[in-house]
Amino acid sequence: MNRAVLLRAVGGAALGLIYPPRCPFCDEVLGQRKACPACAAAERALRRPAPRLAGSDWMLAGLAGGAAAYRYEGAVRAAVLRLKFGGRACYAPALARRMANALFGCTFSRRGGIILPEALPPAALEYDLVLPVPPGGARAYNPPGLLARELAGLLGLPFAPKALYKARATLPQEGLGREARLTNLIGAFAVRPEHLPENSRVLLVDDVVTTGATLTACAAALRKAGAGEVFAACLAATPPPEQAPGHAGESEQTNA
Template identity: 40%
Template sequence: MDRWKDTMFLLDAAGALVAPERCAACDARVPFRTVFCSACAATLTSTSTEHRDGPQALHPLASLHAPFLYGGAISAAVTRFKYEGRSELARPLAHLLLRAGPQLTSLAIDCVVPVPLHPTRLVERGFNQAALLGRLLARRLGAAFEPRALTRIKATEAQATLSREGRLRNVRGAFEARQADWLANRRVLLVDDVATTGATLAEAAIAVHAAKAHIVHAVVLARA
């Protein structure tokens, strides 16, 4: 893992020489391996891990890790990342996920699974933001990366436009495990960009549990 960290540092340094670092929220110049400029960083609000206790049928996620509350610079960066085609923001935003690194490392994760987009949405956007974040995080954790373990079988509406009840209905039954042996008896970490009600992550976790996963955790950049 240390060798991988050294390699990533060198690659990041080489990239910074070619294209200087920019704030993920406003494009201002920032120091090497800095995600936000000082003005944007001042808008960040840190948060903590949520542990879920009780039967898996009621709480399919054992824990939800989110370094920040949604708003300010995080909101601006995620909007640019997802809706303005700024896929290069995956690298700096993945660094933010690593703020939950010590907690995630203690979970002994076996595999990282990004929350999938429906094929039509994937064609429209050109990339799955959760997969870009998840690939980098899996490397950092020394875990397998399984971007095809789940599939979205239901073309849902955009969650941001719906009420809480509408979000729950919208994603119900939306996911399915492709092959149970990819997930069976494994400690799984779901990755997405933002959690609001947690409905999407919960439905994805239900599908993972149906494939006989040992336990399911989740991590996002921010929760609203």
């Protein structure tokens, strides 16, 4: 067992004594239960059977690929909104475990309240570091950063939260068409090279992928700064734009 992974798991269990773990999908306190029985069926129904994002449906230019664990609907959408706007940072470990399981095949065991990954999945060896889609402006609270930190811990990979940052203000992406979303983000992200070793294989983490424009803009900045390849790991994906009601006019405040 990776020592850092073990220490994080013990720390998480200790924190759980002060802030009892809650089900991210309904916000009920879980107590000693591993998962919430009331939400199990809804959660299963919202899992994307093939997590990989199709390049024909999402903009993934400059990325080696991307994947999302859930469809951004129902209980998953409620969880993301409470994580993003309701301050429920405590959901991040549970949601990151689900990402690790759905996207990388990570499995977990529970001993005395401590939840540990059973073995590092071989897929984790394909990456050198994990970093999140950065927050806009000077916001310190960044849900993708919370998920990325947890995911890095579970996969035993270095976490590089400072490598990528938002270099300039942009218009809200909501309501913009696909091309306008890309144009809005040109030059929006930049890299601190001292935090990004040359040719790094980067796992880029976001909470919700809408069109993929944000992931594409982040990947462009990372590749320009010398990243070897970039793969996007997302908690949830909205339906591809052509399937979504109202086409490009999503009203949610997602990053993408």
